[in-house]
Amino acid sequence: MANTPSTGQTWRHTIVNRRTILSAILLVLVIVVITSNQFWRWMYPIGYQTDIQQAARVSHVDPLLVASVIRVESKFQTEDVSHAGAIGLMQLMPQTAQWIAQQMRSEGLPYNPSLIGGSTADLSVPAINIHVGAWYIHYLIKQFNGNEVAAIAAYNAGPKRVKQWLGSGQWNGELSTITDIPVGETRHFVDRVFYNYNLYQRIYGGDKAWQAQS
Structure with missing residues (x-):
């Protein structure tokens, strides 16, 4: 019989996936901000x-x-x-x-x-x-x-x-x-x-x- 993941393993995988998605979104946001003129006008x-x-x-x-x-x-x-x-x-x-x-x-x-x-x-x-x-x-x-x-x-x-x-x-x-x-x-x-x-x-x-x- 195939092993089924425990509730704890499923929860951990869900957390990891959410963190990965959140990190990717944050990275995109950072890239958008630092490549925008408004950001650099604020810096300079x-x-x-x-x-x-x-x-x-x-x-x-x-x-x-x-x-x-x-x-x-x-x-x-x-x-x-x-x-x-x-x-x-x-x-x-x-x-x-x-x-x-x-x-x-x-x-x-x-x-x-x-x-x-x-x-x-x-x-x-x-x-x-x-x-x-x-x-x-x-x-x-x-x-x-x-x-x-x-x-x-x-x-x-x-x-x-x-x-x-x-x-x-x-x-x-x-x-x-x-x-x-x-x-x-x-x-x-x-x-x-x-x-x-x-x-x-x-x-x-x-x-x-x-x-x-x-």
């Missing part, structure tokens, strides 16, 4: 979205590149002030902000008069800080003939030093060779900015509001 949020998009549109620069610089510079903390005196979301030096405001005025673009006067009171205001910083990124990209990598290096190290590196052959201005950048802080800055930029492009790039305007 962008603050001050409207201000970034508006400033980038005025300055003709990719808003996701602006957002990447902000994430690295301040992690979207408006009160951030560096030991060197750089202020706000985009960590702008007062002298640089003053010069930028003067250039924006000469181009007929909206500018903040208090910055031209040397005041730093408004430089921590998000909309003003982002507006000035976005223009500066665009200016640097033009200075380096459209080379965004060299421009971001110049944002950290200054355009004069980056031009010296390129002119002397110390660095060729490409992302794949940033280990040749002679200043460690700048190497790290460029690497982090473009790491975040690539992430943001994958997460937000399909959204029309975040697409670069020519």
